[in-house]
Amino acid sequence: MSNEIAPQNSTEADITIDTVEQEDSAALKAQLKAEYKELAIQGLWKNNPGLVQLLGLCPLLAVTSTVTNALGLGLATMLVLICSNVTVSAIRHWVPKEIRIPIFVLIIAAFVTCVQLLMNAFTYGIYQSLGIFLPLIVTNCAIIGRAEAYASKNPIKQSAFDGLMMGLGFAIILILLGVIREILGQGTLFDGANLLLGDWASVLRIEVMQLDSQFLLAILPPGAFIAMGILIALKNAIDSYIKSKEVIDTEQVIERVRVNFDS
């Protein structure tokens, strides 16, 4: 369950910050800054919930047929992730270890219900087009994963920031997939943005190219899988490119003598 890739080095930092002396406070601030930076890098790139952890694939692949849908679900997930991280972190001292998972799930479910009711009230169109995938945020492993791996062990501020960065990383992947699939499938961008952002947003709709007929593969789930695979490949290619730039070849070549049939 726990995927503890996130750093754990700054527990209880905000509680002790007032009591320490002046010299230590500067060092602690630097440490906090490094922690925030690390959290941002982890959430957006190194440990991106969409690209690296591959969590929450079901909504990721199902609702990204347009940018608007992707944006709606991305924002909803981000909101739930931040709120649940804050709550889990706030009550972390009083939660018995044995029943922490049900408690986390209850907290997440409560926030998802709030978000769902809010979207039902204010953005009814997008609420309808997201359908079952909005309540299904409850089962998004990215959220419970962060609650378990980070928020339950770290102070509120860091947890909130972690939620923001993880949610942002997830939302960016959703939107990227939405852009690819909407352009390939319908030749448009931000089609139906007025459903999410209000009537003024209908001017956002861009006709990228005129298609005689929809490219159904991009709109149907297989297109999502293919686009997702290409995104992951791209990320890995960039990573290995950076790595190959960084590595300075200092290893010594060890000569070995092999004995086989040829020799």
Next chain:
Amino acid sequence: MAFWIASSPHNHNHTKTPNLMRLVIYATLPGVLAQWYFFGWGNLIHIGLAMTTAIICEFTVLSLRKKPISHELFDGSAFLTALLIGICLPALAPWWVTVIGTMFAIVIGKQLYGGLGHNPFNPAMAGYVMLLVSFPLQMTLWQPPLTLVAVDLNFTNTLTTILTGFTAEGYSVEQVRTSIDGITMATPLDTLKTNTGLGLTVLESIKSPVFGENLALGWEWVNAGFLLGGLFLIARKAIAWQTPISFLLSLFICSFIGYSISPDSSASTMFHWFSGATMLGAFFILTDPVTGATSNKGRIVVGLLAGLLVYLIRTAGGYPDGVAFAVLLCNMSAPLIDQYTRPRTYGHQKGDK
């Protein structure tokens, strides 16, 4: 010094990939010529388009992957894939259908998996199925045989239809496909499916002009051409005989059972053999050495399975022909079939691992 000890096989036939691919390409000639004779220039134009696209895609991907370009570009497999896509497509489909299908087949169907020899699915069929799923309207633009078309479909007319959707005289694709009495003509398989759905019996539907005198006007000769080419390939030992034979046998048995039970709603066995893509699938697509089963017993099982699937999709499925889908499903199950039909190693007992 030590003796060089090589494992079996000890006698090789020194056929290289380009030679084999060239042989298969030559073997499609009778079928392609029959297609040209009965249906005009459409498929030849599509084959040309597909080959150009394939070579460009292959070159781009190979240079991106930093592979030996001249070696792999001309191994003929890309040409064969393009040829098969061009043969399969409806003759009057717009040009971009071919281009997108070939790009998908080469880039995603073949190269992304690691190139020739690593692809789990037959690239041509993967591209074709992608088109069938993505552009259902364009993929039904089948052209009736030339003898039934009122418009003179010469080379220029066909070319302008593929490029713009209208013939040089300004007839639209729909007008070309409409017979004198104002009914859009489809393929025999399509007509049979629609008519059976409407409650007509087979005997009533085969009065439609697309069926011609015998089984399926034009299509029977195209299939006969591919049968001839396939027999040539078997004679040259380029393909194994097990797959096509068991496939045709399985399709025969299935359609025979169907015909015996209800002759009014099922087509005859020979109609199933000589219409649609049966012979092309049997000899040129199912026998793909990369994606098919490798053991002899496995090949027989794959053929039987494919025949059953084609019959089921044709009679009970949503699409009029099912060879492409059947091939992909068989490609998927081929590794499993290979696992269970592993031949006994010489000197080992049966069941001994």
